[in-house]
Amino acid sequence: MASRSNPAVSVAKVCKYFGDFPALHGLEFDVAAGSCLALLGRNGAGKTTLLRILAGLSEPTEGKVTLLGFGARDHEARKRTGLIGHGIAIYDELSAAENLRLFARIYGVESAEKSVQEWLERTWLHRVQNSPVREFSRGMRQRLAVARAFLHRPELLLLDEPFTSLDDKAIALLQSLLRDALARGTTVVMSTHQLREAMELATHVALLHRGKLAHSGERPPEMLTDPGFLYRTYGEA
Amino acid sequence: MRLIQQAWTVAAKDLRSELRTKESLNAAGGFALVILVLFSFVTDPGETETLYALSGGLLWLVFAFAGVLILNRSFAREQANDCLDALIASPLSPAALILGKSAASFVLLLIVELPCLPIFGGLYGLSQWSSHWLGLVGVVLLGTWGMTVIGAVFSALTVNLRLRELMLPMLVYPLLIPVLMSAMRLSTVFISGKDLEADDAIWLRLMIAFDIIFTALALALAEDVLVS
Numbered sequence: 366m367a368s369r370s371n372p373a374v375s376v377a378k379v380c381k382y383f384g385d386f387p388a389l390h391g392l393e394f395d396v397a398a399g400s401c402l403a404l405l406g407r408n409g410a411g412k413t414t415l416l417r418i419l420a421g422l423s424e425p426t427e428g429k430v431t432l433l434g435f436g437a438r439d440h441e442a443r444k445r446t447g448l449i450g451h452g453i454a455i456y457d458e459l460s461a462a463e464n465l466r467l468f469a470r471i472y473g474v475e476s477a478e479k480s481v482q483e484w485l486e487r488t489w490l491h492r493v494q495n496s497p498v499r500e501f502s503r504g505m506r507q508r509l510a511v512a513r514a515f516l517h518r519p520e521l522l523l524l525d526e527p528f529t530s531l532d533d534k535a536i537a538l539l540q541s542l543l544r545d546a547l548a549r550g551t552t553v554v555m556s557t558h559q560l561r562e563a564m565e566l567a568t569h570v571a572l573l574h575r576g577k578l579a580h581s582g583e584r585p586p587e588m589l590t591d592p593g594f595l596y597r598t599y600g601e602a
Numbered sequence: 603m604r605l606i607q608q609a610w611t612v613a614a615k616d617l618r619s620e621l622r623t624k625e626s627l628n629a630a631g632g633f634a635l636v637i638l639v640l641f642s643f644v645t646d647p648g649e650t651e652t653l654y655a656l657s658g659g660l661l662w663l664v665f666a667f668a669g670v671l672i673l674n675r676s677f678a679r680e681q682a683n684d685c686l687d688a689l690i691a692s693p694l695s696p697a698a699l700i701l702g703k704s705a706a707s708f709v710l711l712l713i714v715e716l717p718c719l720p721i722f723g724g725l726y727g728l729s730q731w732s733s734h735w736l737g738l739v740g741v742v743l744l745g746t747w748g749m750t751v752i753g754a755v756f757s758a759l760t761v762n763l764r765l766r767e768l769m770l771p772m773l774v775y776p777l778l779i780p781v782l783m784s785a786m787r788l789s790t791v792f793i794s795g796k797d798l799e800a801d802d803a804i805w806l807r808l809m810i811a812f813d814i815i816f817t818a819l820a821l822a823l824a825e826d827v828l829v830s
Contacts, residue, residue: 452687
């Protein structure tokens with residue numbers, strides 16, 4: 366999937382068991398710095414489990430994960446990684462600006478207030494920055510979640526179903542931000558079922574099937590016009 | 603230093619959120635008041651000696667019950683929108699998260715406890731503690747820290763359980779026995795207007811040791827508690 370010389374993400378013989386159930390089994394691949402990996406697979410294939418291990422939220426039962434040359438729970442790896450998980454990870458009682466200030470402090474962002482204002486503007490939330498998030502529409506909350514994940518300019522972005530339930534405008538915004546990030550050399554790993562949106566960005570794909578890696582490599586050109594190509598070729602085997 | 607800064611960030615966030623919603627403050631404050639009033643019905647105001655002997659126990663039962671209401675919300679607050687995942691995945695150290703949560707719960711519980719002291723004194727006609735209020739406040743501070751630091755760890759452990767409101771007190775109360783016993787004993791001494799004697803010093807030492815040991819354990823085990 367990528368050169369072994371300087372991978373941004375390295376997954377080595379990773380297994381994860383929930384009781385006796387093998388959610389992930391012997392996964393092994395690298396993701397090159399600056400590439401965008403689309404993690405594909407049917408429901409229950411293990412995409413979220415793998416992303417949780419990469420995000421340091423869960424320990425693999427066996428094997429090892431390295432992010433940017435550091436262990437997944439290493440402070441340096443955490444500082445340089447951004448995450449959009451299943452939830453938006455935003456506090457309803459705080460305002461949009463307070464939420465971003467909180468995460469700017471946690472990530473040690475320099476010129477925090479300037480960054481907060483910049484991301485509020487980039488996600489079109491600057492006019493409502495002092496309103497409590499509980500008053501926001503779903504789309505506004507999701508844009509704020511995007512701002513939170515990008516605020517500290519991460520070198521690695523881990524995105525779990527980032528396009529799910531976004532409206533057209535928010536999808537376009539997220540795609541544009543991801544394009545900018547990739548152009549800056551950021552590495553992106555995203556799990557998704559929304560193949561059409563993901564394939565516009567993905568440089569590589571990995572297909573998980575019942576916890577095992579069914580295929581990994583560069584995104585086949587066919588997937589741009591036929592997003593289901595990979596599933597038909599490998600996924601239903 | 604970074605640990606303290608990060609813990610302060612977490613505590614300030616929790617306090618700001620709670621002071622806006624007042625969810626656990628209203629619940630714990632209301633509950634403490636109701637229990638104080640209900641206990642006053644079963645005690646005889648004429649039996650001053652008995653009242654003084656029971657005072658520490660009564661007071662700390664109220665604090666322990668009210669405390670669990672605050673501790674239950676400590677990590678449950680992070681469940682909405684999966685905020686806990688974002689904190690664990692961030693460079694925030696797990697020890698800072700536990701320390702910040704403990705500090706926020708400590709302040710919130712004190713906000714409930716401190717007004718309870720004069721209310722307790724007034725309802726039960728106990729006035730001798732006014733000469734030893736500083737000692738009593740010291741006991742409240744030490745006992746409350748012990749409760750909140752253990753409570754924060756178990757609040758994290760039980761946050762994903764369906765019966766967490768039940769599980770938290772079942773797990774926490776047995777562990778709190780040493781600090782509650784010490785706090786009850788020392789509070790009784792100060793409420794009765796007496797000075798600490800040599801026999802009482804062991805309870806003070808026990809409470810201080812409990813706070814130090816469990817704070818160290820909480821910080822050391824934070825990573826294992828938070829990452830599955």
